[in-house]
Amino acid sequence: xxxxxxxxxxxxxxxxxxxxxxxxxxxxxxxxxxxxxxxxxxxxxxxxxxxxxxxxxxxxxxxxxxxxxxxxxxxxxxxxxxxxxxxxxxxxxxxxxxxxxxxxxxxxxxxxxxxxxxxxxxxxxxxxxxxxxxxxxxxxxxxxxxxxxxxxxxxxxxxxxxxxxxxxxxxxxxxxxxxxxxxxxxxxxxxxxxxxxxxxxxxxxxxxxxxxxxxxxxxxxxxxxxxxxxxxxxxxxxxxxxxxxxxxxxxxxxxxxxxxxxxxxxxxxxxxxxxxxxxxx
Amino acid sequence: xxxxxxxxxxxxxxxxxxxxxxxxxxxxxxxxxxxxxxxxxxxxxxxxxxxxxxxxxxxxxxxxxxxxxxxxxxxxxxxxxxxxxxxxxxxxxxxxxxxxxxxxxxxxxxxxxxxxxxxxxxxxxxxxxxxxxxxxxxxxxxxxxxxxxxxxxxxxxxxxxxxxxxxxxxxxxxxxxxxxxxxxxxxxxxxxxxxxxxxxxxxxxxxxxxxxxxxxxxxxxxxxxxxxxxxxxxxxxxxxxxxxxxxxxxxxxxxxxxxxxxxxxxxxxxxxxxxxxxxxxxxxxxxxxxxxxxxxxxxxxxxxxxxxxxxxxx
Numbered sequence: 001x002x003x004x005x006x007x008x009x010x011x012x013x014x015x016x017x018x019x020x021x022x023x024x025x026x027x028x029x030x031x032x033x034x035x036x037x038x039x040x041x042x043x044x045x046x047x048x049x050x051x052x053x054x055x056x057x058x059x060x061x062x063x064x065x066x067x068x069x070x071x072x073x074x075x076x077x078x079x080x081x082x083x084x085x086x087x088x089x090x091x092x093x094x095x096x097x098x099x100x101x102x103x104x105x106x107x108x109x110x111x112x113x114x115x116x117x118x119x120x121x122x123x124x125x126x127x128x129x130x131x132x133x134x135x136x137x138x139x140x141x142x143x144x145x146x147x148x149x150x151x152x153x154x155x156x157x158x159x160x161x162x163x164x165x166x167x168x169x170x171x172x173x174x175x176x177x178x179x180x181x182x183x184x185x186x187x188x189x190x191x192x193x194x195x196x197x198x199x200x201x202x203x204x205x206x207x208x209x210x211x212x213x214x215x216x217x218x219x220x221x222x223x224x225x226x227x228x229x230x231x232x233x234x235x236x237x238x239x240x241x242x243x244x245x246x247x248x249x250x251x252x253x254x255x256x257x258x259x260x261x262x263x264x265x266x267x268x269x270x271x272x273x274x275x276x277x278x279x280x281x
Numbered sequence: 282x283x284x285x286x287x288x289x290x291x292x293x294x295x296x297x298x299x300x301x302x303x304x305x306x307x308x309x310x311x312x313x314x315x316x317x318x319x320x321x322x323x324x325x326x327x328x329x330x331x332x333x334x335x336x337x338x339x340x341x342x343x344x345x346x347x348x349x350x351x352x353x354x355x356x357x358x359x360x361x362x363x364x365x366x367x368x369x370x371x372x373x374x375x376x377x378x379x380x381x382x383x384x385x386x387x388x389x390x391x392x393x394x395x396x397x398x399x400x401x402x403x404x405x406x407x408x409x410x411x412x413x414x415x416x417x418x419x420x421x422x423x424x425x426x427x428x429x430x431x432x433x434x435x436x437x438x439x440x441x442x443x444x445x446x447x448x449x450x451x452x453x454x455x456x457x458x459x460x461x462x463x464x465x466x467x468x469x470x471x472x473x474x475x476x477x478x479x480x481x482x483x484x485x486x487x488x489x490x491x492x493x494x495x496x497x498x499x500x501x502x503x504x505x506x507x508x509x510x511x512x513x514x515x516x517x518x519x520x521x522x523x524x525x526x527x528x529x530x531x532x533x534x535x536x537x538x539x540x541x542x543x544x545x546x547x548x549x550x551x552x553x554x555x556x557x558x559x560x561x562x563x564x565x566x567x568x569x570x571x572x573x574x575x576x577x578x579x580x581x582x583x584x585x586x587x588x589x590x591x592x593x594x595x
Contacts, residue, residue: 034338037346040353041334042565044573045580046327046361053354057347064343104342128576184586185579192575265338272341272399279457281341281399281449 026066027117033059067103108273120203133196136175152218183239205249300426323363324388393556400467406446419499
């Protein structure tokens with residue numbers, strides 16, 4: 001693995017590493033989009049139901065662009081590399097039959113160990129405070145991350161990031177305002193917000209941990225730690241929330257070791273393609 | 282003006298197809314009828330999010346998922362326009378929610394049927410939204426201005442929904458055997474309830490005559506139902522689906538399709554609360570509302586604190 005970042009041209013990193021990195025970004029987007037879409041029709045305020053669904057649609061749209069790009073990369077791999085890349089039997093069969101794969105194959109036919117999303121994003125909605133806390137941690141990260149990625153040496157990723165940055169700026173404004181609203185609102189909302197923040201804190205480290213492939217493609221997550229912490233600290237101050245003291249961080253999503261929640265997400269998400277394989281919908 | 286001349290003025294606006302606006306004088310019954318109709322419509326949009334929302338996390342492809350999510354979001358938007366239109370008549374959204382949650386207010390019975398397979402997303406778009414459009418297009422010219430304007434926006438989006446529903450059905454109908462079976466099964470289950478969406482036969486519809494006079498309604502239940510049957514039978518032929526009605530046949534003399542007897546007993550039962558999902562739908566709405574109470578309280582408390590802070594800083 002090379003460590004020099006900015007001077008690398010896209011062709012100088014391994015094709016597999018680039019694909020893995022693209023999938024990681026795509027999986028993040030799909031899984032958070034899935035969780036947010038679970039609110040559709042169940043929100044506490046009609047206007048917020050609409051707002052959250054908009055955000056879910058943004059994430060889903062980004063997931064699609066990224067999976068399409070990942071599929072294109074995969075289809076260009078040499079046959080030998082293709083056959084080794086995924087563990088999924090369904091994908092192996094597709095590849096063996098000589099078919100090219102598409103966005104839906106990547107979303108629907110990989111099992112959890114091939115998913116690379118951060119653990120934070122698969123955590124359940126639980127209540128509005130957990131949903132807001134999860135979004136706020138992720139949106140602050142995304143905001144910083146996509147700023148960097150939008151000048152990536154990889155033109156496709158840079159274009160996707162530039163489009164996403166506009167959306168993420170709005171997402172962050174939304175989640176930040178809700179953190180403040182709940183932190184400041186009533187005793188109950190304050191306590192719920194603090195509990196959600198405390199419980200989800202241990203999943204934030206993974207977003208900011210160094211990532212080999214990421215370093216090669218343009219963004220060093222670890223370098224975002226300070227600006228990310230600054231955003232969180234400022235908003236918590238305004239919301240009268242305490243920064244959790246815990247320093248232990250759960251990781252594993254980037255390597256395909258997930259929490260128990262992901263399996264259930266995939267069971268729903270992949271149901272149709274698994275029960276009725278190989279059809280057009 | 283005396284009450285009598287208020288009435289005359291109102292009648293002449295109606296007769297000349299001039300929109301009634303919120304500040305205009307209107308008969309109490311006109312106001313009540315509108316509140317009932319608009320709020321039922323708003324509730325139907327909100328409850329209607331649930332049977333389709335049921336399939337968002339299970340949509341068969343990412344593209345279908347995005348379209349379905351956007352569609353259900355549109356329904357929330359329709360609910361919002363319609364609650365706003367009702368508010369112009371002097372009733373608050375919270376009061377209307379209370380009527381829904383207490384079971385006092387009605388909503389379209391069609392949403393008390395379950396969505397069992399993916400094909401139901403096609404059938405709902407094609408049939409339920411199709412029937413809704415038949416009902417709603419005339420409402421774009423309804424006599425109450427805010428309602429008519431809300432309906433113009435609603436109808437534009439509904440016709441997109443109907444097309445996407447038909448397209449789901451077409452994809453299934455052109456697909457594998459199991460997909461065709463799925464499409465036919467959904468059609469069998471949704472056909473009759475869709476016909477019931479137009480409401481009881483004219484002879485038994487208590488509000489129709491007055492509503493037509495007030496130009497709140499433009500066509501009767503039976504006229505709309507016939508129009509729907511005529512259009513939909515042709516579309517079913519394109520899909521290659523069998524109409525689940527052995528009595529259906531073209532009537533040359535009438536220039537319309539004759540169709541079999543509707544099971545009005547079933548309709549009455551679903552309206553009464555005995556449909557397959559009446560309890561689940563209302564429970565789900567109530568749960569969302571009750572569990573959201575602390576969120577709404579927090580938002581209000583925060584807004585109040587900010588207002589006070591700004592006032593003391595000024």
